[in-house]
Amino acid sequence: MLTNRRDLLKLSSALALVAGAGLNAPMLAQSSATLVYATGTDASSLDPQFSSDLPTIRMVRAIHETLVSADKGEIEGVLATEWSVGEDKTTWTFKLRPNVKFHDGTPFTSKAVKYSFERLVDPATGSPHKSSGNIIASIDTPDDLTVVIRTSSPFAPFLAQLTAYSMSILSPSAASVPVKEYGQKPIGTGAFKLGSWTPGEKLTLVANDAYWGTKPKLGTVEVRVVPEDSARVLMLLSGQAHVVSNIPPALAPRVESTANAGLLREQSFRSIYVAMNVKMEPFDDIKVRQAISLAIDKDALIKGVMRGMATASGSFDSPTIAGSVNYPLDPFDLAKAKQLLAEAGYPDGFSTDFYIPTGRYTNDRQLGEAIQAQLARVGIKVNLVSPEFATYQAMLRGKDKIAFYMLGKGNSTGDLDFTLNLVRRTGGSINYNNYSNPKVDELIAQQRIEVxxxxRNAMLKDIQELMQKDFGSFVLFYDNQIYGVAKSVGGLEVYPNEFINFANASLKA
Structure with missing residues (x-):
């Protein structure tokens, strides 16, 4: 990560050397039709039913497809061409796309849909996303291109739920592969299939020549794992990479000013937030939680650390999602923060560990350091802790090991139920700060069946009002997606749910 002036000077020196060697030379040759994408972290399991981090999900979705998609906002058919729901609001009939084959040559039929969804909810599978399919009561396959799914009750976000990566359709041949092995041998219907994978170094996606839709213009997407932001930027500017993720705001002007590359910016559904475990001292006191929010100057973080390349909002889910209430950022008020700490019994503040990721989100380490300095002004002495991200996630899942942390949360379905069920419901799988409100739980259940x-939006508003009052976490901002893209790249698509679509990308000669 670029954390200080020394790093910036080091990069500038390196760029000068590159310029001397021909910085403005043509990008990588078109002959191989290989696009090089540099990202900060590697994928983990390529099994959609076990994926959880964004770098992995991007690869999973290049390989697999769902019945429907909400990438562009509205629900669109992918492997399903049409659908209808019966008068009982629980019987869904999907007509499937004909002449589709999996990467292993197996025909795509209704039986593949049935297999995939039953595998997801099977306790023997052990998927952490099992709850995504729990609403399904039964699946019938009257013919190869028709699947009838019955839900246990009316379920308003059902179509949105089907857009989730965990609801991807797998080849039935996966049944012969041990669950733990499928993540290294994925078989989907997507525009790309897995070529090779050297964990921690490089993964290749190879064009699926038998793809049912428009064939990819690229032969290969080579995904290189490059943790250092400065190194990724250097790869872009020197012509060693065509697309790089997470351009640091401090280096964005440098990328914009170069002749052979530019920036691709897209807002995202991802909120960067601070949370406190409401069952662990001293954060079990709401006054302490409120004081911390009041002591953090979110506007200064956006303007300073993020250099304006973030979207301000106090809503836990993006206001662009239907039903989300657009709250203002929580105010900055040091005097009130000190008063609340004194009322809570901490007139001189206290010491605490603050867990943050490093290299997972744009400028995450710098944000942690800025928050550390801001909280010191009210007597809260923060010790920054940043374990390797997989370890960090494992600790969070324990729900009793981390009391105070910063994290990012996206929304793959574009529906509030995704967040409410997983992050805000009592016992939700990523409800890491043990938030619990019986009334919220009741309303979450009710909004799911209100068609x-x-x-439904009125219920969603009530839920958000209650969450604002309970104050277990607060949003710093919404992360903007900032990619560096070579001028030779065309057709690359980035969506608010943070999926990168390479299928329509091309390289100029």
């Missing part, structure tokens, strides 16, 4: 959009 009237107006009534």
């Amino acid at each position: 009237n959009a107006e009534k």
Whole structure:
């Protein structure tokens, strides 16, 4: 990560050397039709039913497809061409796309849909996303291109739920592969299939020549794992990479000013937030939680650390998602923060560990350091802790090991139920700070079965009002997606749910 002036000077020196060697030379040759994508972290398991981190999900979704998609906002058919719901609001009939084959040559049929969803909810599979399919009561396959799914009750976000990566369709041949091995041998219907994979170094996606849709213009996407932001930027500017992720705001002007590359910016659904475990001292006191929010100047973080390349909002889910209430950022008030700490019994503050990721989100380490300095002004002495991200996630899942932390949360379905069920419901799988409110739980259950959009949105508003009052976490901002892209690249698509679509990308000669 670029954390100080020394790093910036080091990069500048390196760029000068590159310039001397021909910085403005043509990008990588078109002859191989290979696009090089440099990212900060590697994928983990390529099994959609076990994926959880964004770098992995991007690869999973290049290989696998779902029945429907919400990438562009509206629900669109992918492996399903049309669908309808019966008068009982629980019987869904999907007509499937004909003449589709999996990467192993197996025909795509209704039996593949049935297999995939039953595998997801099977306790023997052990998927952490099992709850995504729990609403399904039964699946019938009257013919190869028709699947009838019955839900246990009316379920308003059902179509949105089907867009989730965990609901991807796997080849039935996966049944012959041990669950733990499928993540290294994925078989989907996507525009790309897995070529090779050297964990921690490089993964290749190879064009699926038998793809049912428009064939990819690229032969290969080579994904290189490059943790250092400065190294990724150097790869872009020197022509060693065509696309790089997470351009640091401090280096964005340098990328924009170069002749052979530019920036691709897209807002995202991802909120960067601070949370406190409401069952662990001293954060079990709401006054302490409120004081911490008041002591953090979010506007200064956006303007300073993020250099304006973030979107301000106090809503836990992006206001662009239907039903989300657009709250203002929590105010900055040091005097009030000190008063609340004194009322809570901490007039001189206290010491605490603050867990942050490093290299997972744009400028995450710098944000942690800035928050550390801001909290010191009210007597809170922060010790920054940043374990390797997989370890960090494992500790969070324990729900009793980390009391105070910063994290990012996206929304793959574009529906509030995704967050509410996983992050805010009592016992939700990523409810890491043990938030619990019986009324919120009741409303979450009710909004799921309310098919009237107006009534459902009213329930969603009530839920958000209650969450704001309980104050177990607060949003710093919404992360903007900032990619460096070579001028030779065309057709690359990035969506608010943070999926990168390489299928329509091309390289100029």
